[in-house]
Amino acid sequence: MTRKQQRTMLILGALVFLGLAAGLVLYALRDTLVFFYTPSEVSEKLAQKELQPGVRLRLGGLVAKGSVKLLDDGVIRFAVTDTAKTLPVTFKGILPDLFREGQGVVAEGRLQPDGTFVADTVLAKHDEKYMPREVADSLKKKGLWQHVQKEQEAASSAPGATTAAAAAASSGY
Amino acid sequence: MDANVMFWLLAGVMMAVVLALLLLPLLRRPGRALARAEYDLAVYRDQLRELEQEVEQGLIGKEEAERARNAIARRILAADKARQQAQAQVDGAGRGGVLAAIGATLLVPVAALAFYLNTGEPGRPDMPLQQRLANAAQNNDLAALVKRAEQRLATNPDDLRGWLALAPAYEQLGRMDKAVEAWRKAIELSEKPDADLYNSYAEALVRASQGRIPDQAVRAFRKALDLAPGNPMSRYYLAMADLQAGRREQAYDALKKLLDDLPQDVPARRTIAQQVQQLAMMLGKAPGSLPSGPVAMAAQASSSSSASSAPASEAGAAGGPSADAVRERMRAMQNASPQERMAMIRNMVESLDARLQEDPDDLGGWLRLIRARKVLGEDDKARAALKRANEVFANDEEARRKLEVLAAQIGIAP
Amino acid sequence: MIVELGHFALVLALGVAIYLTLVPLYGAATGNVRLMELAVPAAIVKFFLIAFSFAALTVAYINSDFSVLNVWQNSHSAKPFIYKITGTWANHEGSMLLWVLVLASFTLAIALFSGNLPQSLKARVLGVQGSISTAFLVYLVTVSSPFVRIPEGRVPLEGQGMNPLLQDPALAMHPPMLYAGYVGFSVAFAFAIAALMEGKVDSAWARWVRPWTLAAWTFLTAGIALGSWWAYYELGWGGWWFWDPVENASFMPWLAGTALLHSAIVVEKRNSLKTWTVLLAIIAFSFSLIGTFLVRSGVLSSVHAFAVDPERGVFILGILAFFIGGALFLYAARAHTLKLEGGFEPVSREGALVLNNVLLSAALAAVFIGTLFPLAYEAVTGGEKITVGAPYFNLTFGTLIIPLLVILPFGPLLAWKRGNLKGTFRKLRTAAALAAFSALVTALLFGGSIMAALGVALGVWLVAGALEEWAHRVMLFKAPFKVVRNRIFSMPGHMWAMTLAHAGVGFIVLGAIISTAWKSEEIRALKPGDRVPIAGYEVVFKGEREVPGPNYLALQGMFEIFKDGRKVTDAISEKRTFLGRRNMPTTEVALVYSWKGDLYIAIGDQSALGGRTVRMYFEPFIYLLWIGALLMVFGGITGLLDRRFRVGVAERTESRLAAQPAE
Incomplete structure (x- = not known):
C-alpha cells in the first residue's frame, strides 16, 4: 500500500468507527433517557397522548399529607402532589431516610393503565443520596418554595457531591 | 506605627521589589540566542544515546534499532542544516525594545495601584477573632466580650460568676433566649438562689416571650416571693400575669395593695398608679387621683412601651432602643425636675426625628414621633412628620392605614 | 493589614x-x-x-x-x-x-x-x-x-x-490534586499554541511536552482517585463512581490527557501524528476549562440558578470561549504548516497508539454528550427535565473502552512502523491462558454472570499482560539470574511507568467488576438487638447514642460484627450535624476490612416505619481499585523521574557535524 492509500484507509476506518460510535450514543440516549414530570404534566401529557402508560419516567412533587399507608404485603401506598394534581403511587421496599409527608420526593417507575404509578425507586428530598433538583426547580416555578438559593458553590468541587451540595443548599428551604 | 503608614510602606516595598526584578534584567547584556536547531540537536543526541543503551541491553530488536537510528540520523542532519542557515539571522537580533519594556514595567504598579484603590480598603487592619476577643474590653465590643465569656464557660461551665455576668450582657444584646438560659444556669449553680435571681430569670423569660408571662415565669416569680415575701417586683409581675389571664379583679386588688405598700419615693409608683386607674375604669370602680399630664404621656409615647406592659407594640419592635436603655431613661427622667424632664423629652424626640431621617423605614418610629409631637403641642411638626411618613410608605398600604388611624386618634389632619 | x-x-x-x-x-x-x-x-x-x-x-x-x-x-x-x-x-x-x-x-x-x-x-x-x-x-x-x-x-x-x-482529609487534598491536573494541561496547551505560532512541531517538541503532560496526568489521576475514595467512604451509598456531572468534569480531561500522553510518544519516536497531538493538547486543556466551568458556574446544580445569577458563569464561559475558540482558530489556520513525516503499517506500535487515541476520544465524546445533554435539552425545550444516568454511561463508555482494554497488552509488544501480530500473540500466551483460566474458575466456582466472568478475565489479561511484557523485557527465566537482575535494575523509568500504569488499569478493572458483580446489599430498618446476616458476617445493631465532636454533634449507631459465631469487632457509623448555618448531616461509614473485601455499614435517618434505616454492603475486593489507582500514580511518578526527560542543555555547536549517523 502506498502512503496515500494508507491515509485514505485510515480516514475511512475512522469515519466508519465514528459513525458506529455516534449510533451507539444515540441508541443509548434513546434507551436510557428518563423524563421528569410533575403530576400535572403527567395528566397533561396523557391527555395529549404524548405519554403512554408503561414508559419509564420520574415523577416529582410533594408527598400528599395523610396519604402514606402500609399495605399487608409490605407495599407502601402514597400520593405525589404538585398541589394542582395528585397521582397515587405504590412502592415496595424501604423508604428513604427523609421520606416525610409534605416533603419533596422523586419516584422512578412506570405509569400503569389504571392511572397508578408503580415506583421501583423512591428518592426523598434531603436524602443524602439524592436531592432532586428537578423538584426544587419545578416547585419554584409554581412559587411553592420561596427562597431561590444560589449558593451552590463549595461542595460542588467534590465528585458525586452536586447532589449533596444541592441538598446542603436546600436545607434552607 | 499607624496601620495605614505600615500598609503603604509594605505595599511600597512590594512594588519596589517587583520593579527591581523586572527592570534589572534589562540592564544586563542580553544572552546570545541560540538557533532553534541547536536545541533540537541536543534532544536528538540524547535520543541517539538512549537508543544505543537500549540496543546494548537488548531491549529492542536489531532491525527496529536500525530503523530508529536512521530516523534520528535524518533529523540530526536536517537540524544541522537548519542551524547553519539560522546562524546569521539570530546573531543580529536582540537590540532595542528596552524603552518599551521599561515603559511596560512601570505601568504594572501604576495600573495595579489605580485598580486596588478602587476596590480595596488600604490600611484596614485585620480582625482575627482571638485578638478581637482579647481587645473586647477596651474597644467596648460587647458582642466580643460575650463571645469570650462563652468560650470560657464552654471549658468551665460551672463558673457561677461567669453566668451571672453573661446573663445581663445577653439582655443588653437583646438575645433573650440566651439570657434565659444563662439565668437558669446561674440558678442551678447557686447553692442558695435568692429572690433577685429568680426575678431576673423570670423577667428574662417574660422579655423572651415579648411581654407575655409564661407559666415558667409565673412559677419563678412565686418562688422569689416565697424567698422574699412582699417583694414588689414579683408581686407586680404576678399581678400582670393575672391581668393577662383575664383575672382583672385579682390583678386590680394586687396592684392596689402593691401601690399601698410601696414607699412614696419609688419612681415606679407612677406607672403602677396609672395601671390601677385604668383597671379601675374598666372595672367601673372609683378612679383614684393620679399624676398624669402631657409630660408623662409624651415620655411614654416617645419611648417604646415599657418592659412590663403587655405584648410589645409595633412601636417597640425592631429599630427602637433596647428595653434596658428605655428603662434607664425612664428612671433618669423620673428623678429629674419638670424643666429638666421636658428638656430630656425634647431631646429624645429630636433624636428620634434625626434617626428617622437616616433610617426612614421604621414605621414604629414614625408612629411614636407623630404622637410625641402632638403631645408636646407641636401640631405643625406632627403634621409634617405624618406627611413625610406617608411619603416614605407610599407603597405600603398597611403602613398608610396605620398612620391614618393614628392621625384620626390624636386629631391631626394630614 | x-x-x-x-x-x-x-x-x-x-x-x-x-x-x-x-x-x-x-x-x-x-x-x-x-x-x-x-x-x-x-x-x-x-x-x-x-x-x-x-x-x-x-x-x-x-x-x-x-x-x-x-x-x-x-x-x-x-x-x-x-x-x-x-x-x-x-x-x-x-x-x-x-x-x-x-x-x-x-x-x-x-x-x-x-x-x-x-x-x-x-x-x-x-x-x-x-x-x-x-x-x-x-x-x-x-x-x-x-x-x-x-x-x-x-x-x-x-x-x-x-x-x-468537605471536612474530610481526602477531600481536603482532592481539589489541589485535581487542579494540579487541570492546570498542568495548560502547559501542554501553551506548548501547542507556541508550536502553532512557530509552525514547528517535531520530535524535540514532543520530548519537551511529554514530562509536563505526564505530571498533569499523574496529579489528575491522584485527584480523581482521592475523590472516588472519598465518595466511597463518605457519602454512604456504597459506590465509588456515580457518573455524576462533577465526576465527569474531571474524568473528561483525564481521558483527553491519557490520549495525549500516548500520541506524544508517537510524535517523539516517529515524528508522526503531529497535528493530531497538537489538537489533543488543545482539547485536554479545553476540557479542564470546561470542567472548571461546569463545577464553578453552578450550571450543574440548576440551569435555573445559573440564569438567575449569571455573572460568574458568563465570565468563565467567556474565558472558555476565548481560549478554546482562539486555540481552535489558530489550529485551523496553522495546522497545515506542520510537516508530515513517517508513515506506518496498521499493525505497528503507531497503529496501536492510534487505536488507543481513537477509542479514548470516542469514549470522551460519549461522556461529554451524556454530561451536557440534559443541560442542552433543558435550555432548548425551555425547562423540560431529563436525566442521563449511569445506564447510558455504562453502555456507551463500556462498549468503547472494552476493545481498548482488550488490545492494550499488545501495544507495548508491537514494533514501531511494522509489527508482527502473530509473534506478539505468542509473547502473550501465558497472559491469555491465565485470563481464560480465571474466567472458567469464576464462572464455575463463584457463580455470577458470563459478563462478570469475562470481566474478571479482562482484568487478569491486563495485569498478566503487563507482567508478561515486563518478563520478556528483562528476559525472566530465559537468561541467567545475573543478566535478569542487571536488566531489572537498568530498566529506564518510563518503561516501569508503562508496566505499572497498565497493570494498574487491570487492577481497577478487577476491583470494579468483582465489587459490582458480587456485592451483597442489605438496607433495613433496624431496632436495637436486630441481627442481619450479610456475606458470611452477622451484623448486630446495639443501639445509638449522641456524642459531641469539636464542631459537630454525632449520632452514633453502634454495631457488633460476628463471623462464624465469634465476635470480630465493634463498628460505629456516625451521622454528624455540624455547627453553623450549613447544618446538613454527613455520614461516617463504618468499614470492616478483610482480605476478601470491605463490610460497609452506614446509618441513615429514622425510618418512616419505625427503627433506624441502616445500609449494609459487602464490597468484595474493592481494595483492588485503590491498588490500581496507586499503581497508576506511582507509575506516573516513576516516569517523571526518568533521566531522559531531563534533556541536555543545548550548546553552541562549533564543530561541523553533531553526530555520526549509524555505524
Whole structure:
C-alpha cells in the first residue's frame, strides 16, 4: 500500500468507527433517557397522548399529607402532589431516610393503565443520596418554595457531591 | 506605627521589589540566542544515546534499532542544516525594545495601584477573632466580650460568676433566649438562689416571650416571693400575669395593695398608679387621683412601651432602643425636675426625628414621633412628620392605614 | 493589614500577568531576545505575588478573621485547625485563587526548569501561560474577589461554617490534586499554541511536552482517585463512581490527557501524528476549562440558578470561549504548516497508539454528550427535565473502552512502523491462558454472570499482560539470574511507568467488576438487638447514642460484627450535624476490612416505619481499585523521574557535524 492509500484507509476506518460510535450514543440516549414530570404534566401529557402508560419516567412533587399507608404485603401506598394534581403511587421496599409527608420526593417507575404509578425507586428530598433538583426547580416555578438559593458553590468541587451540595443548599428551604 | 503608614510602606516595598526584578534584567547584556536547531540537536543526541543503551541491553530488536537510528540520523542532519542557515539571522537580533519594556514595567504598579484603590480598603487592619476577643474590653465590643465569656464557660461551665455576668450582657444584646438560659444556669449553680435571681430569670423569660408571662415565669416569680415575701417586683409581675389571664379583679386588688405598700419615693409608683386607674375604669370602680399630664404621656409615647406592659407594640419592635436603655431613661427622667424632664423629652424626640431621617423605614418610629409631637403641642411638626411618613410608605398600604388611624386618634389632619 | 496586602498583591499579580503575556510574545514575534528573556523574572514575580496573596487568605482563615466576607461565609471558629487551612480553598473564591496559584506554580516551573528550551519557544509558552493567568486573575479581582471585607462595625463574631462534606482529609487534598491536573494541561496547551505560532512541531517538541503532560496526568489521576475514595467512604451509598456531572468534569480531561500522553510518544519516536497531538493538547486543556466551568458556574446544580445569577458563569464561559475558540482558530489556520513525516503499517506500535487515541476520544465524546445533554435539552425545550444516568454511561463508555482494554497488552509488544501480530500473540500466551483460566474458575466456582466472568478475565489479561511484557523485557527465566537482575535494575523509568500504569488499569478493572458483580446489599430498618446476616458476617445493631465532636454533634449507631459465631469487632457509623448555618448531616461509614473485601455499614435517618434505616454492603475486593489507582500514580511518578526527560542543555555547536549517523 502506498502512503496515500494508507491515509485514505485510515480516514475511512475512522469515519466508519465514528459513525458506529455516534449510533451507539444515540441508541443509548434513546434507551436510557428518563423524563421528569410533575403530576400535572403527567395528566397533561396523557391527555395529549404524548405519554403512554408503561414508559419509564420520574415523577416529582410533594408527598400528599395523610396519604402514606402500609399495605399487608409490605407495599407502601402514597400520593405525589404538585398541589394542582395528585397521582397515587405504590412502592415496595424501604423508604428513604427523609421520606416525610409534605416533603419533596422523586419516584422512578412506570405509569400503569389504571392511572397508578408503580415506583421501583423512591428518592426523598434531603436524602443524602439524592436531592432532586428537578423538584426544587419545578416547585419554584409554581412559587411553592420561596427562597431561590444560589449558593451552590463549595461542595460542588467534590465528585458525586452536586447532589449533596444541592441538598446542603436546600436545607434552607 | 499607624496601620495605614505600615500598609503603604509594605505595599511600597512590594512594588519596589517587583520593579527591581523586572527592570534589572534589562540592564544586563542580553544572552546570545541560540538557533532553534541547536536545541533540537541536543534532544536528538540524547535520543541517539538512549537508543544505543537500549540496543546494548537488548531491549529492542536489531532491525527496529536500525530503523530508529536512521530516523534520528535524518533529523540530526536536517537540524544541522537548519542551524547553519539560522546562524546569521539570530546573531543580529536582540537590540532595542528596552524603552518599551521599561515603559511596560512601570505601568504594572501604576495600573495595579489605580485598580486596588478602587476596590480595596488600604490600611484596614485585620480582625482575627482571638485578638478581637482579647481587645473586647477596651474597644467596648460587647458582642466580643460575650463571645469570650462563652468560650470560657464552654471549658468551665460551672463558673457561677461567669453566668451571672453573661446573663445581663445577653439582655443588653437583646438575645433573650440566651439570657434565659444563662439565668437558669446561674440558678442551678447557686447553692442558695435568692429572690433577685429568680426575678431576673423570670423577667428574662417574660422579655423572651415579648411581654407575655409564661407559666415558667409565673412559677419563678412565686418562688422569689416565697424567698422574699412582699417583694414588689414579683408581686407586680404576678399581678400582670393575672391581668393577662383575664383575672382583672385579682390583678386590680394586687396592684392596689402593691401601690399601698410601696414607699412614696419609688419612681415606679407612677406607672403602677396609672395601671390601677385604668383597671379601675374598666372595672367601673372609683378612679383614684393620679399624676398624669402631657409630660408623662409624651415620655411614654416617645419611648417604646415599657418592659412590663403587655405584648410589645409595633412601636417597640425592631429599630427602637433596647428595653434596658428605655428603662434607664425612664428612671433618669423620673428623678429629674419638670424643666429638666421636658428638656430630656425634647431631646429624645429630636433624636428620634434625626434617626428617622437616616433610617426612614421604621414605621414604629414614625408612629411614636407623630404622637410625641402632638403631645408636646407641636401640631405643625406632627403634621409634617405624618406627611413625610406617608411619603416614605407610599407603597405600603398597611403602613398608610396605620398612620391614618393614628392621625384620626390624636386629631391631626394630614 | 495582611488581608489588604494580600488583596494588593493579587492586583499587582494581574499587572505582572498582563506584562508576562505581552512582553515575551512581542519579543518572540520581533526576535528580540532581551524582551523574551523578561518572561522568566515575570513568571517568578507573578508566582510569589500570588503565593503571598494565597497565604494572606489562609492566614485570615486560620485567624477566623470574619471581617473578610469569604471567611465569614465559609468558616467557623470551632473548626479543627486543619480544616481552617483547607477551608481556604473549600469555597468558590478560594478555590479559584488556588487554581491561579497552581497555574503560577507551573509557569514558575517552566521558567526555572527549561534551560533546554529554545528562547522563542520558551517565551511563547510563558506568554500563553501568562494570558491564561490574566484571564483568571481578572475574574478573581472583579467578580469573584476573596478579599471583599465586611464593613467596619458590622463584623460578625461567628462564621457560617464550612460545608460539612468537605471536612474530610481526602477531600481536603482532592481539589489541589485535581487542579494540579487541570492546570498542568495548560502547559501542554501553551506548548501547542507556541508550536502553532512557530509552525514547528517535531520530535524535540514532543520530548519537551511529554514530562509536563505526564505530571498533569499523574496529579489528575491522584485527584480523581482521592475523590472516588472519598465518595466511597463518605457519602454512604456504597459506590465509588456515580457518573455524576462533577465526576465527569474531571474524568473528561483525564481521558483527553491519557490520549495525549500516548500520541506524544508517537510524535517523539516517529515524528508522526503531529497535528493530531497538537489538537489533543488543545482539547485536554479545553476540557479542564470546561470542567472548571461546569463545577464553578453552578450550571450543574440548576440551569435555573445559573440564569438567575449569571455573572460568574458568563465570565468563565467567556474565558472558555476565548481560549478554546482562539486555540481552535489558530489550529485551523496553522495546522497545515506542520510537516508530515513517517508513515506506518496498521499493525505497528503507531497503529496501536492510534487505536488507543481513537477509542479514548470516542469514549470522551460519549461522556461529554451524556454530561451536557440534559443541560442542552433543558435550555432548548425551555425547562423540560431529563436525566442521563449511569445506564447510558455504562453502555456507551463500556462498549468503547472494552476493545481498548482488550488490545492494550499488545501495544507495548508491537514494533514501531511494522509489527508482527502473530509473534506478539505468542509473547502473550501465558497472559491469555491465565485470563481464560480465571474466567472458567469464576464462572464455575463463584457463580455470577458470563459478563462478570469475562470481566474478571479482562482484568487478569491486563495485569498478566503487563507482567508478561515486563518478563520478556528483562528476559525472566530465559537468561541467567545475573543478566535478569542487571536488566531489572537498568530498566529506564518510563518503561516501569508503562508496566505499572497498565497493570494498574487491570487492577481497577478487577476491583470494579468483582465489587459490582458480587456485592451483597442489605438496607433495613433496624431496632436495637436486630441481627442481619450479610456475606458470611452477622451484623448486630446495639443501639445509638449522641456524642459531641469539636464542631459537630454525632449520632452514633453502634454495631457488633460476628463471623462464624465469634465476635470480630465493634463498628460505629456516625451521622454528624455540624455547627453553623450549613447544618446538613454527613455520614461516617463504618468499614470492616478483610482480605476478601470491605463490610460497609452506614446509618441513615429514622425510618418512616419505625427503627433506624441502616445500609449494609459487602464490597468484595474493592481494595483492588485503590491498588490500581496507586499503581497508576506511582507509575506516573516513576516516569517523571526518568533521566531522559531531563534533556541536555543545548550548546553552541562549533564543530561541523553533531553526530555520526549509524555505524
